[in-house]
Amino acid sequence: MARNIIINGSDSFDFQVEIPADKSITHRAIIIASMCEGEIKLLNPLLADDCLSTIEVMRQLGAEIKEEGTNLIIHGRNYNNFIQPRGKLNAGNSGTLMRLISGILSMQNFTSEIFGDESLMNRPMNRISSPLAEIGCNLKTLDGKPPIKFYPSNTKKSFQYDNVLPSAQVKSCMIFAAIYLEGESIVKEKFITRDHTERLLTYLEYPIKTIGKNIHIMGQGRINAKEIKIPNDFSSAAFFIVAALIKKNSKLFMKDINFNERRTGIAKVLQKMGAKITVENKRYEANELIVDITSEYSVLSAVDVSGENISDLIDEFPILFIVCAVCKGVSNIDNIEELRYKESDRINSMEKGLNTLGIKTESTKTSIKIHGGEFNGGIVDSFGDHRVAMAFAIAALISKKPITILNTQNISTSFPNFIDLLMEIGVEVYES
Numbered sequence: 001m002a003r004n005i006i007i008n009g010s011d012s013f014d015f016q017v018e019i020p021a022d023k024s025i026t027h028r029a030i031i032i033a034s035m036c037e038g039e040i041k042l043l044n045p046l047l048a049d050d051c052l053s054t055i056e057v058m059r060q061l062g063a064e065i066k067e068e069g070t071n072l073i074i075h076g077r078n079y080n081n082f083i084q085p086r087g088k089l090n091a092g093n094s095g096t097l098m099r100l101i102s103g104i105l106s107m108q109n110f111t112s113e114i115f116g117d118e119s120l121m122n123r124p125m126n127r128i129s130s131p132l133a134e135i136g137c138n139l140k141t142l143d144g145k146p147p148i149k150f151y152p153s154n155t156k157k158s159f160q161y162d163n164v165l166p167s168a169q170v171k172s173c174m175i176f177a178a179i180y181l182e183g184e185s186i187v188k189e190k191f192i193t194r195d196h197t198e199r200l201l202t203y204l205e206y207p208i209k210t211i212g213k214n215i216h217i218m219g220q221g222r223i224n225a226k227e228i229k230i231p232n233d234f235s236s237a238a239f240f241i242v243a244a245l246i247k248k249n250s251k252l253f254m255k256d257i258n259f260n261e262r263r264t265g266i267a268k269v270l271q272k273m274g275a276k277i278t279v280e281n282k283r284y285e286a287n288e289l290i291v292d293i294t295s296e297y298s299v300l301s302a303v304d305v306s307g308e309n310i311s312d313l314i315d316e317f318p319i320l321f322i323v324c325a326v327c328k329g330v331s332n333i334d335n336i337e338e339l340r341y342k343e344s345d346r347i348n349s350m351e352k353g354l355n356t357l358g359i360k361t362e363s364t365k366t367s368i369k370i371h372g373g374e375f376n377g378g379i380v381d382s383f384g385d386h387r388v389a390m391a392f393a394i395a396a397l398i399s400k401k402p403i404t405i406l407n408t409q410n411i412s413t414s415f416p417n418f419i420d421l422l423m424e425i426g427v428e429v430y431e432s
């Protein structure tokens with residue numbers, strides 16, 4: 001994919017769009033299938049760059065992973081039989097991979113090292129290295145950032161860990177570590193975050209249970225091999241949900257979307273703003289809720305968002321900022337410091353682009369105020385952040401003049417066919 005894209009708006013549209021598979025669940029399914037003993041078929045995995053990095057890392061640890069059409073066949077190695085990778089492990093752009101796999105690499109009787117791309121090398125890893133060190137693991141970061149080096153430690157004692165950060169990656173890292181230990185470990189969450197790891201392990205009959213905000217993991221249990229069907233990604237759907245909401249006379253329908261309550265906070269916020277979003281055909285697959293979604297043009301008003309449930313929409317703030325920028329009134333969004341530690345500092349990346357397009361904002365370290373207005377068009381930088389790039393691409397549908405978005409190559413980390421889908425619904429896109 002080219003680095004820069006120019007988007008010249010679109011006519012109104014009324015279509016069904018095929019949203020790609022869920023990234024968070026695909027990462028976990030590849031890792032967990034590699035930890036079981038036996039063969040697991042993953043139906044509908046996301047084969048985007050981030051998940052390809054996960055496949056490569058698990059292969060280097062000894063799992064056999066084959067692509068069969070659009071499915072993956074994984075021969076698990078049993079989590080006790082991983083082998084020492086020949087070289088350094090490369091997590092690419094994926095913070096989820098680096099943090100989740102750290103719980104496993106910390107428990108091996110061999111040394112290993114993991115690194116990533118320029119963006120990942122600047123992201124905080126002390127959030128996982130500190131708790132892992134606290135429970136007896138032997139690992140080193142570079143001043144709290146990657147690369148991470150892992151050394152054998154022989155720790156076997158179960159633990160209780162209070163996760164005070166609103167982070168599913170930290171929680172999942174500690175769950176994976178707990179699998180290697182003797183007896184029951186407990187991870188206590190201050191903020192309840194996405195629970196895909198717990199759901200998938202439960203589906204594969206691993207002894208794990210959630211009681212209130214505490215996750216109880218019995219160590220050294222068995223992960224059973226079963227087919228896993230991966231639903232489509234609500235975070236990717238969110239871009240098209242918003243496209244229909246802000247484009248006059250438009251409507252989009254999306255099928256088989258994961259509707260995990262800890263992921264769908266933006267739907268509640270948008271409905272509060274006046275959005276017509278219909279959720280139908282609820283059913284469960286591999287212990288996850290799946291739905292079909294229709295979204296249509298709506299007159300929206302400003303909103304205030306803050307508090308405990310921020311992590312329910314943590315990845316959707318870039319696209320929510322776009323909505324706030326074109327609805328009537330001033331929106332106040334608070335308690336969002338975590339956005340500063342994503343693939344880019346998302347408060348900064350979004351604020352810079354919004355200002356360029358003619359939208360007034362005011363921000364602090366933890367908040368942003370967005371004054372509703374109109375997009376004038378212009379050149380914005382995505383700072384190599386896939387969700388920032390996609391958010392501005394959707395903004396361009398209603399911009400008075402074209403929007404050029406720089407550094408969009410990382411869209412392929414989560415949504416490889418994003419531009420194709422935009423063109424399918426009639427958006428004029430040029431690559432340069």
Ligand code: S3P
Binds near residue numbers: 025167168194311
């Ligand atoms: C993810 C958790 C979130 C999210 C990220 C994916 C996951 O990160 O932003 O895109 O799959 O566990 P944090 O755990 O850092 O909040």
